Amino acid sequence: MTQTSTIARGGGHPSAPSRRHTTRPPRGSGLPNGAVPYVLLLPGLLIIGALLLYPLYQMVDMSFHKVGLRQIKATNPAPAEFVGLDNYDTVLGSDLFWSSLRNTVVFAVVTVALTLVLGTLVGLLLNKLGKKMSTFVIIGIMAAWATPPTARAIIWKWLFDPSSGVANWALNLLPDGLSRLLFGRADWSEYPWFNDTFTLYLVLTIAVVWASFPFIAVSVLAGLKSISAELYEAATMDGSTGFTTFRKITFPLLKPVFSVLTVLSIIWDFKVFTELYLLNGGTVNRDAFNLSLWGYAEAFSNPPKMGLGAAIAVVLTAILMVITFVYVRQIVKTEDVR
């Protein structure tokens, strides 16, 4: 399935350059051999430094300052006033902080769990299906995965449109009694999904799960395919059956895959912005803010409160960094980065 990993596995230490230096590259190409890697790295490092590391520092710096219109003028900007921890005080003291944090965390937990379960089930299913059928399903789920986030949000907004949406039509098909029993209402005509934070997040969850389970499914499938058939043969010879085989062979071997997938999903779902922005119709409904959208709303409000926005971004980044640490450690452990 994964071409690169197959090659890499055969090669032992894929990313580490060979220790043997039996043949040296030709001299006289202008650079001393030792300098070559640094020269090659320079442009990439400059980009990363200027566009990712420096802004990261600036974000922290801004969070301790009051940055408004006068500070972000193109010509002759006024120096930002140092306000210490004021921005953080404002953030932590705001009602919006707790509702945004709740929205962020609950959404991430629910969405990640649903994505992982659905993705894993589909991955296992793909592994069981015949070749033609599995290709057919893979092409299908690719369509969901490939749809750009903007289009994705718009499509689901349309599906849940109060008057002409398919969702309300389908819910109206349910027998009235059953619908009342399940949802407490029988008539779904004109049901306004996006007026209430809970139902808005419900649609958002469906949209994000829909778009992200294909990646999990295909990754799990790749993992399943990478497990050697000999292991299963040996297990069968030793009398192991179904569930024991899964517990003793499949799961332990796929554990690193699952942990990486979990962390990646958490990172993606924690900072969902595009879909929320579009489903919420911008920044008017503050009740539906998550941390990303709140930070954006403060920083680009009128007048802009960039320092406050930066403080919110710092909080979001700090949470993500803690989660990321697990991911980086996992990669460093399994991958040869030395």
Add this chain to the structure above:
Amino acid sequence: MNPLVRKRINRAALNAAGVAVFLFAVFPVYWMVATAFKPDDQIFTTSFIPFPSPPSMDHVSRVLTKGVAGHSIWRYLGNSAIVALSAVAIGAVFALFAATAVARFRFRFRTTFLILLLIVQMVPAEALLIPLFTMVKRLGLYDQLPGLIVINVGLSLPFSVWMLRTFVAAVPKELEEASWIDGASRFTTFWKVLFPLVAPGLVATSIFSFITAWNEFIFALTLIGDQGKYTMPIALQFFVGQRSTDWGGIMAASTLMTIPVLIFFLLVQRRMVSGLVAGAVKG
């Protein structure tokens, strides 16, 4: 029960599950395309009309000629293409250099650089928005596509290097050594031996960067105010905000935005997976 019958039932159940997954994944996309080709009286209805019957080109041609937010949609598709293709071209060169350095050389700070790559990938772009916005404003790049291009290079570079280095490492070093023995210079070896062999990987990585840049929303939203310079995602959200009930037009525009990504996606999906979970799937 007869084991053969049981096997058949099993197979049928699995296939049915496969079809259900397929429908769940495809229906929303199909519905977007179908709505784009429906006349208004088939869109604004409370009943379910599975196919546009008969299909109508009204919305598609209206979006293509009269356009959205004052400009033809070609303008926005063009802006998106300029941004994405430039970002890919610049990013590919830098990523190839950096990937060659980490895959082919042993030097101090190599591990540091690799870990740095991993960490910066995790920094939420949303968090960098505020400082990058002030930077872009100060440099006079607000409302300029080049500003957006550079930012897109930055956003996709760490992942490109990370993904590309496995492709470089997969090329046997012996090939380069043979070339050196034959007296080729370092540059010739790179260009004639390594580059052709890494090219497929470079294409895959570039397509990934292209999709990232093509879809990029939040930076385009904040760094571009001039409607003539909108990229596709921003034009779309503007369209939705302005004429929220013109679902036919909105779906036609969404379809036009989705098609290029869909094609590219099918070309590279396998490599994207291997790149994203690199390390984890390896034994």
